[in-house]
Amino acid sequence: MSKVVITGGSGLLGPWVIREFLEKGYEVVNADVKKPEVQLCPTIITDLNDLGQVYGALEGADAFVHTAAIPVAYSHPNEVTFRNNVMANYNILEAAGNLEIKKGVISSSESSYGMVFSRKNLLPKYVPVDEDHPQLPEDSYGLSKIVNEKNAEMIHNRTGMSVISLRLGNIITPEMYKRFPDFIHDPEQRKTILWSYIDARDAATAFRLAIETDNLGAVELNIAADDTSMDIMSKELMAAAFPEVNDFRGELSGYETLLSNKKAKKLLNWQPIHEWRDNIQL
Numbered sequence: 001m002s003k004v005v006i007t008g009g010s011g012l013l014g015p016w017v018i019r020e021f022l023e024k025g026y027e028v029v030n031a032d033v034k035k036p037e038v039q040l041c042p043t044i045i046t047d048l049n050d051l052g053q054v055y056g057a058l059e060g061a062d063a064f065v066h067t068a069a070i071p072v073a074y075s076h077p078n079e080v081t082f083r084n085n086v087m088a089n090y091n092i093l094e095a096a097g098n099l100e101i102k103k104g105v106i107s108s109s110e111s112s113y114g115m116v117f118s119r120k121n122l123l124p125k126y127v128p129v130d131e132d133h134p135q136l137p138e139d140s141y142g143l144s145k146i147v148n149e150k151n152a153e154m155i156h157n158r159t160g161m162s163v164i165s166l167r168l169g170n171i172i173t174p175e176m177y178k179r180f181p182d183f184i185h186d187p188e189q190r191k192t193i194l195w196s197y198i199d200a201r202d203a204a205t206a207f208r209l210a211i212e213t214d215n216l217g218a219v220e221l222n223i224a225a226d227d228t229s230m231d232i233m234s235k236e237l238m239a240a241a242f243p244e245v246n247d248f249r250g251e252l253s254g255y256e257t258l259l260s261n262k263k264a265k266k267l268l269n270w271q272p273i274h275e276w277r278d279n280i281q282l
Helices: 014-023 051-058 078-098 140-159 174-182 200-212 234-241 262-268
Strands: 003-007 027-032 043-045 063-066 103-109 162-168 218-223
Touching (some): 003 014, 003 051, 027 051, 063 078, 063 200, 078 140, 103 140, 103 200, 140 162, 140 218, 162 200, 200 262, 218 262
Parallel strands (some): 003 027, 003 063, 063 103, 103 162
């Protein structure tokens, strides 16, 4: 049995990641600053900004999954968001590398492309946005994700550790689907995230597959559902919200995601299976 330490297991996504690993027979430990509402596995109260505590939390682990972070821009002073997200990520990677842990996954974000929290109405250069799209954030949250991805590359170069950065779309837990009828017919809502979403259960599967897949090195992968979160066809969404963008790098004939997940499917043999239409009545 392999031991996996999951940071942020008391948050929104973390419990779903914990469940995924437990169901597959892993020994799981949650490292978080607070106890979870439901105790799924042992929890070590850990300040991830303290490198010594991170060493203690990772002791004996075979792999780690890092989901803990301030999750959005502007919820805290910019420097607080940047410092917390970068230092926690650095400490996890530094400790894991020195402990000779061979595999890890960190949570990056679609926010790194810059559109999500842009105050200048930044447009996508093309759609679907893939991992090669320019990363042009205006905020410290998006910048922290880019720094974290470079940190993952550095640790891989130094230690050979496989570190996968998952650029997550908007995380949706099952109870959140009830909100969808409020926005699925309004192109202006959710346009800055290109109307993307990812079910927490599918995201959790991606984390597990990233740990189980060998020889990936340091790589960044978009994690999104196959469809948008809207009841409007993707080409119509683009015409309504982003008429200036006409570089379409894939067929848009239905409700296809505009945050490309092809690379993750190919490298992880991953397939999202949860769609919003299966969870609400139109």
